[in-house]
Amino acid sequence: MIADPKAAYLFLSLLQARVGASVVSRLGDLDPAKILALPAGEVAERVRLTEKGRRAFEELKGGFDPGVILARLEERDIAVVTLADEDYPSMLAEIPDPPPALFVDGEVPSGPTAALVGSRKASATGIEAARTLGRALGERGVCVASGLALGIDAAAHEGALEAGGPTIGVLGCGIDVVYPRSNRRLFRRVKDGGGILSEYYLGEAPLQWRFPARNRIIAGLSDVVVVVEAAEKSGALITARHALEAGRDVWAVPGPFAFAECRGSNALLADGAGVLWDVDRFVEAVAPVSAPRRLPVAEDATAADAGVEPVPAELPEKEAAALAGVGFEPVGVDVVARRVANEAGGVEMRELLSALALLELKGYVKRDAGGAFVRSPIGSPSGNLGRMR
Secondary structure, eight states, rough: OOOOHHOOOOHHHHHHHHHHHHGGGGGGGGOGGGGGGGGHHHHHHHTTOOOHHHHHHHHHHHOOHHHHHHHHHHHHEEEEEEEEEEEEEEEHHTSSSOEEEEEEEEEOOOOOOEEEETTTTTOHHHHHHHHHHHHHHHTTTTEEEEEOOTHHHHHHHHHHHHTTOEEEEEEETTOOOSSSSGGGGHHHHHHHHHEEEESSSSOOOOOTTTHHHHHHHHHOOEEEEEEEEEOOHHHHHHHHHHHHHOOOOOEEOOOOOGGGGGHHHHHHHTOOOEEOOOHHHHHHHHSSSOOOEEEEEOTTTTTTTTTTOOOOOTTHHHHHHHHOOOOOOOOOOOHHHHHHHHHHHHHHHHHHHHHHHHHHHHSSSETTSSOOEEEEOTTOOOOOOBBBB
16 A cells, blocks of 8 residues: 555654654655555564554554544644645754654644743743743734643733734644643634644643644744743753754743742853843844845955945944945845955954954844844944844
8 A cells, every 4th residue: 555645654653642752753765655565574674663553553554534533624724734734934944853744633833833831830030931932922913822831821822912922822632622622712813823733633631742742743843943941851941952953943931040930041041042031122133123224245245335334433343344245135144254354364263252342232233133243333232232143
């Protein structure tokens, strides 16, 4: 039996839910569309299934009917998108272990997305911070992604909904399972304000191991991950780790050093995460208001070629040279270095980084969420918004 790619990924999704481990990431050069045509023993060997996994493969294969599954989903008005579909989220497809299928109740909003995660046993201060961040992001049209859990997750969703912004909830159980039950009303509101999604089919129980697994989806769907408040062994730290593995920016909200529920998020800050100490500046960094459109500038063009204001005479030599390489279009430090080399004979990378850091503190340049440098209006401090990547 040879299945079409969509049906094959749907089957792999059901199999992963049974075995509790990734199958897709182990396929190698094995064509997913041919997996149902292979004997269970060969599949088990090629994708390193245990004996339990081999039996699960045989059982699923014997009763697998994609038509029946799709009909059941359609009855519930639930969509399924697989790695074989063009509308599978492109950012999620790039992570090391993308889910083979996503079950979606509602819609997955397009556009910039920020994940807000943290403790279920959050303090009142943490709850208010998450709600405020969710509201501020929602006002900019940034989709807020979280896990629909108690505490920080719920507050983040609620803040986005209060602002009329989009939000998505990622479940660690079947797409039709409301967990925790006390969030039933919030589930409905999140569905109406965006969507609920899961890699698990109808009826799958909220098993403990499924929640750390779903955190990779939250990170994978997001441009940036913010840990609002997290203990040392919080699942939010797993989300942060997945974000780093996927090349996403990670930020954290500072908390009292003696408060146990902040030890994990404070540890992220010690390791280099962006310090989210001002909501307005953070939102401006990840979702800046659209600036007047300018014509593209060649990467090696100087700042003067880009129509940038002249370099102030009072700046020290190294800072003036660095500023000459920054324009109105965000560029990486390597591009700045080439521009400086063209204009002033070059500056050592160590000195260039130091000069750019000082220019950022003084308000002459700022960094976007990806770390690229861009001119600020002279005299308008941008603050120091670092980030971990």
